[in-house]
Amino acid sequence: xxxxxxxxxxxxxxxxxxxxxxxxxxxxxxxxxxxxxxxxxxxxxxxxxxxxxxxxxxxxxxxxxxxxxxxxxxxxxxxxxxxxxxxxxxxxxxxxxxxxxxxxxxxxxxxxxxxxxxxxxxxxxxxxxxxxxxxxxxxxxxxxxxxxxxxxxxxxxxxxxxxxxxxxxxxxxxxxxxxxxxxxxxxxxxxxxxxxxxxxxxxxxxxxxxxxxxxxxxxxxxxxxxxxxxxxxxxxxxxxxxxxxxxxxxxxxxxxxxxxxxxxxxxxxxxxxxxxxxxxxxxxxxxxxxxxxxxxxxxxxxxxxxxxxxxxxxxxxxxxxxxxxxxxxxxxxxxxxxxxxxxxxxxxxxxxxxxxxxxxxxxxxxxxxxxxxxx
Amino acid sequence: xxxxxxxxxxxxxxxxxxxxxxxxxxxxxxxxxxxxxxxxxxxxxxxxxxxxxxxxxxxxxxxxxxx
Numbered sequence: 001x002x003x004x005x006x007x008x009x010x011x012x013x014x015x016x017x018x019x020x021x022x023x024x025x026x027x028x029x030x031x032x033x034x035x036x037x038x039x040x041x042x043x044x045x046x047x048x049x050x051x052x053x054x055x056x057x058x059x060x061x062x063x064x065x066x067x068x069x070x071x072x073x074x075x076x077x078x079x080x081x082x083x084x085x086x087x088x089x090x091x092x093x094x095x096x097x098x099x100x101x102x103x104x105x106x107x108x109x110x111x112x113x114x115x116x117x118x119x120x121x122x123x124x125x126x127x128x129x130x131x132x133x134x135x136x137x138x139x140x141x142x143x144x145x146x147x148x149x150x151x152x153x154x155x156x157x158x159x160x161x162x163x164x165x166x167x168x169x170x171x172x173x174x175x176x177x178x179x180x181x182x183x184x185x186x187x188x189x190x191x192x193x194x195x196x197x198x199x200x201x202x203x204x205x206x207x208x209x210x211x212x213x214x215x216x217x218x219x220x221x222x223x224x225x226x227x228x229x230x231x232x233x234x235x236x237x238x239x240x241x242x243x244x245x246x247x248x249x250x251x252x253x254x255x256x257x258x259x260x261x262x263x264x265x266x267x268x269x270x271x272x273x274x275x276x277x278x279x280x281x282x283x284x285x286x287x288x289x290x291x292x293x294x295x296x297x298x299x300x301x302x303x304x305x306x307x308x309x310x311x312x313x314x315x316x317x318x319x320x321x322x323x324x325x326x327x328x329x330x331x332x333x334x335x336x337x338x339x340x341x342x343x344x345x346x347x348x349x350x351x352x353x354x355x356x357x358x359x360x361x362x363x364x365x366x367x368x369x370x371x372x373x374x375x
Numbered sequence: 376x377x378x379x380x381x382x383x384x385x386x387x388x389x390x391x392x393x394x395x396x397x398x399x400x401x402x403x404x405x406x407x408x409x410x411x412x413x414x415x416x417x418x419x420x421x422x423x424x425x426x427x428x429x430x431x432x433x434x435x436x437x438x439x440x441x442x
Binding site: 189196198217228230320324349350351352355356 | 393394395396397398399400401402403406416417418420
């Protein structure tokens with residue numbers, strides 16, 4: 001009976017790109033005497049540091065004859081096109097054409113509003129062209145400016161054939177942490193409100209669960225891994241992490257973020273700072289942070305493998321142990337409509353805690369059986 | 376979904392439970408109507424509201440399917 005078969009509705013990815021702050025990269029990688037090019041938002045951007053020390057972002061293609069400004073040079077505060085040396089300022093205005101008596105009126109290209117927080121460079125994307133409202137800014141990490149944390153360790157990976165909604169879906173996907181990331185979530189809760197979306201996660205590891213140790217289900221505190229992860233807008237996830245090994249708890253902040261390249265590809269970036277461990281020098285602290293990020297990066301590559309092979313699905317079939325995918329997507333939709341078209345359902349507070357009892361019980365038994373087979 | 380009014384501030388939310396440990400809470404009012412909200416982390420459930428939900432479960436005003 002075909003009528004009883006569930007059909008996948010793949011839908012189509014939105015044409016526009018999400019309204020919000022998007023991290024392009026670390027300032028330390030971009031603040032030199034050269035222009036840098038980044039494919040993003042369906043075009044190419046040029047980023048450079050002017051003589052005034054500020055990072056500036058424009059559309060990379062010169063409005064004169066289409067030259068690529070990121071292949072040009074930095075001249076004072078401006079970027080010069082490699083084709084005819086037209087000089088563009090960070091405000092998007094053409095400042096000078098060295099061979100011309102005057103600059104044509106209305107010689108203006110698209111300038112992207114920028115923000116630097118804790119050494120991270122963001123640009124504001126808004127299809128309606130409005131400036132960023134103050135209440136959607138990016139939070140700084142408390143103590144970062146005072147040297148309490150290591151410097152950033154950072155990496156990125158291209159996701160070539162998926163819309164970035166795939167990475168957002170992970171926010172509510174309790175079970176994939178077991179199957180993809182070698183975790184065993186025992187506590188899992190989401191909250192959506194306004195432009196922020198939070199995931200509370202606590203759990204243990206496969207290795208620890210396989211020993212048969214008793215697991216406290218439904219407790220956020222006291223677990224081996226504890227995570228408090230918040231999306232500030234559509235693309236920038238701040239994950240406060242606590243990993244406990246015996247008496248030692250390592251505190252870190254993991255950033256997972258992305259910028260769209262096209263509406264079917266995106267750059268996934270992830271970086272970490274770790275609260276410096278007492279009694280260790282900076283080099284050792286940096287090394288530990290680097291190792292932690294490498295392990296996390298391996299996990300992201302597993303996600304990418306899934307995304308490369310899966311289909312887009314607008315009507316996922318869910319069980320009670322799955323998180324609130326539809327409510328999450330309702331929240332995410334606010335970034336793809338005009339501000340005037342945001343409806344209350346997209347931004348009203350919604351809280352959802354998963355019952356992990358059955359999952360933890362099943363997973364621990366499975367891990368213990370595997371362990372017994374090894375012996 | 377079942378309406379639950381917070382005994383502290385009077386805000387009404389809708390609550391459903393798929394099991395004893397699973398809870399969904401949909402707010403309709405602006406959550407700043409909760410006097411504790413400003414002091415809580417964004418992901419924290421208001422403790423007064425949690426108490427009111429627990430009472431509603433105990434009094435049978437919220438259906439909890441047997442697991």
